Amino acid sequence: MLRPAANPARTPRTASFVPLIQREIERMIGTGELTGGTRINESTLALRLGISRGPVREACRALEQIGLLRSELNRGFFVREVSTKEALDLYDIRAGLFGTAGRLAAAIITTVQLRGLGELIAQMDAAIEAPDIATFYTLNNEFHRQVVVASDNDKLIELYPLLEAELHLFRRRGLVLPGSMRTSNDEHKAILDALRQSDGTGAARLLERHILAGKARFLRTLEDDSATEARPGPLDPRHSRSKDR
Amino acid sequence: MLRPAANPARTPRTASFVPLIQREIERMIGTGELTGGTRINESTLALRLGISRGPVREACRALEQIGLLRSELNRGFFVREVSTKEALDLYDIRAGLFGTAGRLAAAIITTVQLRGLGELIAQMDAAIEAPDIATFYTLNNEFHRQVVVASDNDKLIELYPLLEAELHLFRRRGLVLPGSMRTSNDEHKAILDALRQSDGTGAARLLERHILAGKARFLRTLEDDSATEARPGPLDPRHSRSKDR
DNA sequence: GAACCGACAACTGTCAACAATTAATGCCGA
DNA sequence: TCGGCATTAATTGTTGACAGTTGTCGGTTC
Numbered sequence: 001m002l003r004p005a006a007n008p009a010r011t012p013r014t015a016s017f018v019p020l021i022q023r024e025i026e027r028m029i030g031t032g033e034l035t036g037g038t039r040i041n042e043s044t045l046a047l048r049l050g051i052s053r054g055p056v057r058e059a060c061r062a063l064e065q066i067g068l069l070r071s072e073l074n075r076g077f078f079v080r081e082v083s084t085k086e087a088l089d090l091y092d093i094r095a096g097l098f099g100t101a102g103r104l105a106a107a108i109i110t111t112v113q114l115r116g117l118g119e120l121i122a123q124m125d126a127a128i129e130a131p132d133i134a135t136f137y138t139l140n141n142e143f144h145r146q147v148v149v150a151s152d153n154d155k156l157i158e159l160y161p162l163l164e165a166e167l168h169l170f171r172r173r174g175l176v177l178p179g180s181m182r183t184s185n186d187e188h189k190a191i192l193d194a195l196r197q198s199d200g201t202g203a204a205r206l207l208e209r210h211i212l213a214g215k216a217r218f219l220r221t222l223e224d225d226s227a228t229e230a231r232p233g234p235l236d237p238r239h240s241r242s243k244d245r
Numbered sequence: 246m247l248r249p250a251a252n253p254a255r256t257p258r259t260a261s262f263v264p265l266i267q268r269e270i271e272r273m274i275g276t277g278e279l280t281g282g283t284r285i286n287e288s289t290l291a292l293r294l295g296i297s298r299g300p301v302r303e304a305c306r307a308l309e310q311i312g313l314l315r316s317e318l319n320r321g322f323f324v325r326e327v328s329t330k331e332a333l334d335l336y337d338i339r340a341g342l343f344g345t346a347g348r349l350a351a352a353i354i355t356t357v358q359l360r361g362l363g364e365l366i367a368q369m370d371a372a373i374e375a376p377d378i379a380t381f382y383t384l385n386n387e388f389h390r391q392v393v394v395a396s397d398n399d400k401l402i403e404l405y406p407l408l409e410a411e412l413h414l415f416r417r418r419g420l421v422l423p424g425s426m427r428t429s430n431d432e433h434k435a436i437l438d439a440l441r442q443s444d445g446t447g448a449a450r451l452l453e454r455h456i457l458a459g460k461a462r463f464l465r466t467l468e469d470d471s472a473t474e475a476r477p478g479p480l481d482p483r484h485s486r487s488k489d490r
Numbered sequence: 491g492a493a494c495c496g497a498c499a500a501c502t503g504t505c506a507a508c509a510a511t512t513a514a515t516g517c518c519g520a
Numbered sequence: 521t522c523g524g525c526a527t528t529a530a531t532t533g534t535t536g537a538c539a540g541t542t543g544t545c546g547g548t549t550c
Contacts, residue, residue, distance in 0.1 A: 013318070013319055013502085013503065013504090013539095013540060013541065014318075015318065016316075016318060016502095016503070016504095017503080017504080018306065018503090041530095041531080042531075042532075043530085043531070043532090051504080051505085052504060052505045052506070053505085053506095053532090054299065054302075054503080054504055054505065055503080055504070055505095057299075057303055057532095057533085058302055058303055058306040059306075061263065061303040061304075061306045061307045061310075062306045062307060062309065062310045064307065065306075065307045065310035065311055066310055067400075071261075073258070073259075073260065073261060073511095073532090073533090074258055074510080074511050074512065074531085074532060074533075075511090075512070075513095075531085075532075076531070076532060076533095085399075086399065086400065089398040089399060089400045089401065090400060092345060092349060092398055092401075093342065093345065093398065093400055093401055093404070095345070096341050096342055096344060096345030096348075097338065097341055097342065097345075099341060100337060100338065100340070100341030100342075103341075104337060153334040153337055153338065154330075154331065154334060155312075155331065155334045155335060155338055155408075155411075156334065156337075156338055159338070163400075166400075258509095258510055258511065258532085258533065258534090261533070261534095262533080262534080263533090286500095286501080287501080287502075288500085288501070288502090296534080296535090297534060297535045297536070298502090298535090298536095299533080299534055299535070300533080300534070302502090302503085318502090318503090318541095319501085319502060319503075319540080319541050319542065320501085320502075320541090320542070320543095321501075321502060321503095491550105492549105492550090493548105493549090493550085494547105494548080494549075494550095495546105495547085495548075495549095496545100496546095496547090496548100497544100497545090497546090497547105498543105498544080498545080498546100499542105499543085499544070499545095500541105500542080500543075500544090501540105501541085501542075501543090502539105502540085502541075502542085503538105503539090503540085503541095504537105504538085504539085504540100505536105505537085505538080505539100506535100506536095506537085506538100507534105507535085507536085507537100508533105508534085508535075508536100509532105509533090509534085509535100510531105510532085510533080510534100511530100511531080511532070511533095512529105512530080512531070512532085513528105513529080513530070513531085514527100514528080514529065514530080515526100515527080515528070515529080516525100516526090516527080516528090517524105517525085517526080517527095518523105518524085518525085518526100519522105519523095519524090519525105520521100520522090520523090520524105
């Protein structure tokens, strides 16, 4: 039985269930335990967490607002499915925000932060040589995160990961093309240079293009798939109620 | 007594209360009926809307996620107060997103949409001559909205107004300086030109600067106030629990 | 007069229950 | 055997209630 603060005996209200449940559902989506389109069974989830449906519903409402769940009247909450159009839209937004983050960061980034980014780039080079795609993926994420953090814009720091999480709801995962790692890290180096020289507009342009390059790769994988997959076409059946259970 | 779908007799579940309540609270914040820092009394609000606390809490959770409310353990939900830093951060994000919207819009905007923007500019010119600050304010908002809509990026269309709403939670409202209207509309004209010529990067730059000009004006009013107001300084008491009730 | 203290009221966080609705099951006939 | 149709089971949206916490008010002490 879950208790707000670990397990301190009996119902002292030192924390609310809602954030815990919210994070738990986020985790389940992140790990793929809950996949796009699947229904959230409130009672089952509540039972599994040892609580009642009230807090579960509140957490789901919050996640709906984030864009990880969607609700349907009298049918409850579902893990959202992100269409191709939406995924491409998200790339564009991320590109813009990432550029903004870079412009802001360039003016105020500290030498410590710059050194941190440099180390990440070196580690990524090592991961490329290995080659170790998994750690490259992690390091790459961390690099992006640190750039955003360097902007010192709290709202941006909050917003950017939400967009990334939403993008992860697109049906396919692990879109890192092995061949792209080297060029990607070259872009990182150029970005770091611009930040070092406090070149805000340069950093912004590079960061934006960095994400748009990712979008282009994403588009290429889409085309490859649709060529292989017997062309789902505009009436892609994936958008039907397949996984509603 | 409020009913999900207007008033069709008796508890047919054709709509959920939650979105209604959410919009109602948003409205109350928008009109200033609820002002920053005030506490949301769940029972009172539920009683006033003729429903129970459950849906009210769900709506509050959603609004918390948007950033219009904040929650405090065992004390409930409060209308958020946006600090000066946060307001400035929001300007930066809006600038970036608005620029992105323009870049996207430039490539796909229709002649009908361009004509709509042109008409708004003309109407704003008229409002400046009057001078009618209120209608200028409305028209200006509509211009911004239409640019974002022209981007055809649904997530952006959803996100941008949320940031604007959050910015409205800053303690002062009505920040339109009469003198700035003319230069602001000149910027609109330049933006429209760029969009007409499908000049994405130009439109992006102009739109970004347009918002940043607003940020600069905002900063100037801040400095004016702090000069008049006996300098609140870094220990601004406004951040205390003044309005908790 | 101001700080402290304790009872009381107000309110939040959570739960269990109920009616409305949707999904599942089994029965029936063709 | 397979597709409708009624019946049953599951599930949601909402409610009212309860325990725990915060806030209030008067009295008391220094």
